[in-house]
Amino acid sequence: MAAGLKVRDEVSMQGNLQLSNPHDWMNMGNVAVLQKWARQLKSLRDCVYDDGQWEMVGRFVMLVHPIKQYQVRLLKLVAEEAGYEFIEIDGASLIENVLADREFPVDAPALVYVPQGEWSALNDQGGVGSEKLAEFYEKLCVYLKRFASPRQIVLATTGVSYSEINSALRSVGCVDRRFIIPRPSFAEMGNAFIELVGRKRCANSLLDNPDRVGMLLSVEFEDQRRQGLLALGMQRAAHDQSRQLTYDDLVHFGVRGSADIDLVPERDDNMLKRVAIHEAGHALVAYFDSNGANVPDYITVLPGRGFRGVSVDSYAYMGEIHGKHSYEDSRHKIRVLLAGRAAESMVLGRTKIGTFGSRSDLINASAVAKELVGLCGFSDDIDFVDCTSKNLLVTEEDASPSEQSHVEGMARKYLAYQYEHVEKILQTTSGLLIQLSEELIKKQVLLQREVKQILTFGCA
Secondary structure (H helix, E strand, O other), X not given: OOOOEEEOHHHHHOOOOOOOOHHHXXXXXXXXXXXXXXXXXXXHHOOOOOHHHHHHHOOEEEEEXXXXXXXXXXXXXXXXXXXXXEEEEOHHHHHHHHHOOOOOOOOOOEEEEXXXXXXXXXXXXXXXXXXXXXXXXXXXXXXXXXXXXXXXXXXXXXXXXXXXXXXOOOXXXXXXEEEEOOOOOHHHHXXXXXXXXXXXXXXXXXXXXXXXXXXXHHHHOXXXXXXXXXXXXXXXXXXXXXXXXXXXXXXXXXXHOOOOOOOOOOOOHXXXXXXXXXXXXXXXXXXXXXXXXXXXXXXXXXXXOOEOOEEEXXXXXXXXXXXXXXXXXXXXXXXXXXXXXHHHHXXXXXXXXXXXXXXXXXXXXXXXXXXXXXXXXXXXXXXXXXXXXOOOOOOOXXXXXXXXXXXXXXXXXXXXXXXXXXXXHHHHOHHXXXXXXXXXXXXXXXXXXXXXXXXXXXXX
8 A cells, every 4th residue: 555545444343333323423523425426425335436426426525623623523423424445644745745656555446535634724834835736636526537536436634614625626627625614502412421431321301401501511621632531530430439420420421521539628628718719709790790690500519620619601601602792701711710819808918819829710701801801992991981992903914012001001991890890799799609618618519509508698
């Protein structure tokens, strides 16, 4: 076999997978167009060569999918469905074959996958040379018609946008067919994961909320590799504890990862109190600033990798606002991020605030504030000045020194205003803040229903 060619053994290991089986592709989006294409390829497999038919099916196609991990997997399933061998060839070998008018040394029929590289780049990035690439682009159409299609060989590449590849390739006879697969819904992702874990292992809190499960996965475990490890970890938990898995179990894994670990409580009482107040501040402001819509799924003072405690926003709330963010949603995010530091200041005193405990919160809040004023055209005083036309000049590319100075100055003022608002929320709910922090110290972990109970009715 020529250098650069390799058969993907994973296809043969897939058994009798078919695109018509929803468990194979449900979490990868609506793939009806790929199912149709697979049937078209299959229909040509045993037919006398007809150039017109191959032009309709596509000699070189591009699969566009927003999640990179799904792209090759979908091509493998198409090959399996159509009865084609799935082969990968690197870009350098493709160029060599085309320029030498040399046939692919593969058994047909075959779906040949060519990952993007310098052969497809928008600009020549070196290594091949512009003259050689120009000759490759010029000969590719003829090559496909002469050597590929007559042997029932179809080429494919993948990406997240058709515009990623050189315009010379985006022409009739070259990469002239593309399949765009929209991102799967959260419910699709959740249902697929539940199937992976095993429905019989899952309690109703998982089975009845696939959209919430999918939202958590998209934030914490989007790629297939990590979802596989997560599913196995949950299966082991169900086996070891002889019970069904709940949504709370999934949230726990979302925070801690899929590793087996004995969680060691914070032993310093002063540090434990500070962490509890900090996390309680996040949770309290999340609840009251959203009018009860964002009740944290999970808050804890048990240390983990990179944190001493954590408060996790409601994944259901995140799913509700996903793709529909308004100014108020971004403002809410900033207020929640600032609330931990503000709670420490109010309860412990300004000079007792932890030095690095709020650093990541401040970094994230600063980034959102800069986006609001620098990219979205909001002014620092939008909350109390009836004017929305004050800061409409936004940066499109890298900001100039003067633009950067303007954005940073306005963002700094904006964060100060929001911090003052957070302080007012905490001052008016200080009793609940203390109750929540004390309950957190006692139980170490509070789940959403417990947080809501305290913030709604107080401790019993």
